[in-house]
Amino acid sequence: MQKRIAVTPESTHCSTCMLSSLCLPIGMSPNEIVKLDVLVKERIRLAKGAALFYLGDQTDAVYAIRSGSLKTQLEDSAGQVQITGFLLPGEIVGMDGLLEHRQLSHALALEDSEVCVIRLDDMDRLCEHLPVLQPQFRRLMSKEIQRSHQLVMSMGVLRSEQRLAAFLLNLSQRLSALGYSSTEFLLRMSRDEIGNYLGLTLETVSRLFSRFAREGLIRIRQREVQILDLGALRDLAGVDCG
Amino acid sequence: MQKRIAVTPESTHCSTCMLSSLCLPIGMSPNEIVKLDVLVKERIRLAKGAALFYLGDQTDAVYAIRSGSLKTQLEDSAGQVQITGFLLPGEIVGMDGLLEHRQLSHALALEDSEVCVIRLDDMDRLCEHLPVLQPQFRRLMSKEIQRSHQLVMSMGVLRSEQRLAAFLLNLSQRLSALGYSSTEFLLRMSRDEIGNYLGLTLETVSRLFSRFAREGLIRIRQREVQILDLGALRDLAGVDCG
DNA sequence: CGCCTCTTTGATAAAAGTCAATCAGGGTGG
DNA sequence: CCACCCTGATTGACTTTTATCAAAGAGGCG
Numbered sequence: 001m002q003k004r005i006a007v008t009p010e011s012t013h014c015s016t017c018m019l020s021s022l023c024l025p026i027g028m029s030p031n032e033i034v035k036l037d038v039l040v041k042e043r044i045r046l047a048k049g050a051a052l053f054y055l056g057d058q059t060d061a062v063y064a065i066r067s068g069s070l071k072t073q074l075e076d077s078a079g080q081v082q083i084t085g086f087l088l089p090g091e092i093v094g095m096d097g098l099l100e101h102r103q104l105s106h107a108l109a110l111e112d113s114e115v116c117v118i119r120l121d122d123m124d125r126l127c128e129h130l131p132v133l134q135p136q137f138r139r140l141m142s143k144e145i146q147r148s149h150q151l152v153m154s155m156g157v158l159r160s161e162q163r164l165a166a167f168l169l170n171l172s173q174r175l176s177a178l179g180y181s182s183t184e185f186l187l188r189m190s191r192d193e194i195g196n197y198l199g200l201t202l203e204t205v206s207r208l209f210s211r212f213a214r215e216g217l218i219r220i221r222q223r224e225v226q227i228l229d230l231g232a233l234r235d236l237a238g239v240d241c242g
Numbered sequence: 243m244q245k246r247i248a249v250t251p252e253s254t255h256c257s258t259c260m261l262s263s264l265c266l267p268i269g270m271s272p273n274e275i276v277k278l279d280v281l282v283k284e285r286i287r288l289a290k291g292a293a294l295f296y297l298g299d300q301t302d303a304v305y306a307i308r309s310g311s312l313k314t315q316l317e318d319s320a321g322q323v324q325i326t327g328f329l330l331p332g333e334i335v336g337m338d339g340l341l342e343h344r345q346l347s348h349a350l351a352l353e354d355s356e357v358c359v360i361r362l363d364d365m366d367r368l369c370e371h372l373p374v375l376q377p378q379f380r381r382l383m384s385k386e387i388q389r390s391h392q393l394v395m396s397m398g399v400l401r402s403e404q405r406l407a408a409f410l411l412n413l414s415q416r417l418s419a420l421g422y423s424s425t426e427f428l429l430r431m432s433r434d435e436i437g438n439y440l441g442l443t444l445e446t447v448s449r450l451f452s453r454f455a456r457e458g459l460i461r462i463r464q465r466e467v468q469i470l471d472l473g474a475l476r477d478l479a480g481v482d483c484g
Numbered sequence: 485c486g487c488c489t490c491t492t493t494g495a496t497a498a499a500a501g502t503c504a505a506t507c508a509g510g511g512t513g514g
Numbered sequence: 515c516c517a518c519c520c521t522g523a524t525t526g527a528c529t530t531t532t533a534t535c536a537a538a539g540a541g542g543c544g
Binding site: 442443445446464 | 532533540
Binding site: 448464 | 489490491492493
């Protein structure tokens with residue numbers, strides 16, 4: 001289910017990767033990005049449903065998603081699960097595990113996916129020749145804090161319909177940044193997973209999708225979503241709260 | 243309300259600070275900590291209610307709390323507020339603002355407080371002579387991600403009574419790490435603020451406190467809390483979820 | 485002492501959860 | 515190739531939880 005692949009000279013590197021404008025190299029100059037090329041020595045291919053890592057795993061790396069999508073979820077001792085994120089290409093997974101060099105969440109592939117392995121000690125070594133990398137990585141961690149805070153805000157102040165609207169808008173915006181349609185896409189996660197992520201039940205999510213469709217905001221057929229009225233969805237969500 | 247104080251040679255430094263076992267230097271060796279001493283050149287004193295920073299403020303620093311306590315809160319364009327954390331001495335504030343060098347939350351003092359200013363470019367320079375600092379700071383950011391994820395989990399899966407119990411336990415545990423009593427303490431925040439943080443209303447919080455008291459779990463008089471039955475509180479909270 | 489803010493408590497309402505039944509699709513094996 | 519099964523989704527009826535509205539009480543600060 002998990003297959004490690006060595007990166008060879010003829011493989012794609014950061015400098016030739018389509019995602020360089022979104023991923024770790026975001027905002028770096030071309031000759032800085034070339035220096036990044038040595039960083040990723042390995043990739044991991046994941047089949048749908050496979051784990052990139054489990055809670056408790058020893059770790060000294062983070063992972064940049066190259067293709068596909070993942071979810072991360074916490075699990076407490078009673079087995080209760082909370083999904084904390086759905087990750088798309090160009091996004092970084094595993095930054096919550098750096099405290100004790102031990103993963104605090106599970107990361108599971110929502111579809112066949114591939115990630116780039118970024119070892120932290122390699123990164124620290126590279127920082128000496130590429131000082132811009134240090135603040136860069138800090139920014140990415142800061143972004144992760146933000147993402148999580150936004151989710152807290154969403155759960156704390158929004159009603160169910162607003163949360164789901166905000167969720168759709170957030171997905172739409174991120175997919176559009178990747179060059180996909182912002183109005184038509186496929187949900188890679190189940191109603192149950194969406195509900196868990198937003199602090200709702202799967203029934204509530206299902207009902208809301210049906211209602212949004214009835215009201216002409218979206219069209220939905222299984223996991224295919226088409227956003228018909230972006231403005232109305234924005235009004236409903238109340239602007240922010242990614 | 244906000245008073246900046248230069249750190250002089252005779253001031254307390256990291257190496258002589260009581261909090262060194264909890265704060266930025268956590269886990270460092272004494273001679274590493276001595277090297278940290280040059281990092282903090284300035285402190286800020288805050289009166290109760292004063293802001294350390296506001297959303298939108300330009301920033302290139304993070305802040306270590308030396309005394310007192312702060313809250314951080316997001317605010318959306320409609321003015322809706324979500325408190326994302328209550329911070330105690332030894333904890334770091336402002337790590338969510340590193341993405342755009344611009345604060346994304348407000349930080350307000352819950353009581354008279356003092357914070358140490360840690361400029362990021364100073365830190366980057368110091369990293370050359372103190373390589374352990376880099377992973378150290380990453381760990382602290384990772385911890386912040388974790389804190390936020392725990393809050394998400396709390397809001398997503400716990401019922402109101404469990405959230406409040408978990409909140410009390412978390413405070414208790416952090417205060418005890420600071421050397422204060424784990425069973426008797428003063429809440430520095432209002433019912434409203436607790437409710438906002440946990441995604442509840444102030445009335446719900448108040449009712450739950452009354453109920454906990456009626457059931458013999460705690461004693462509460464205004465903001466003075468005494469935990470009478472830690473075990474029962476833990477059972478109620480369902481173990482984790484900080 | 486009095487005002488103002490914070491807190492408590494009660495009555496009622498709304499939101500979302502639970503339980504349950506049915507339905508739709510996709511994949512598998514006969 | 516089709517029937518069947520299994521998972522995921524929808525929808526309905528009902529319950530529970532928590533929010534809202536409202537009024538009164540307690541403390542602290544000027």
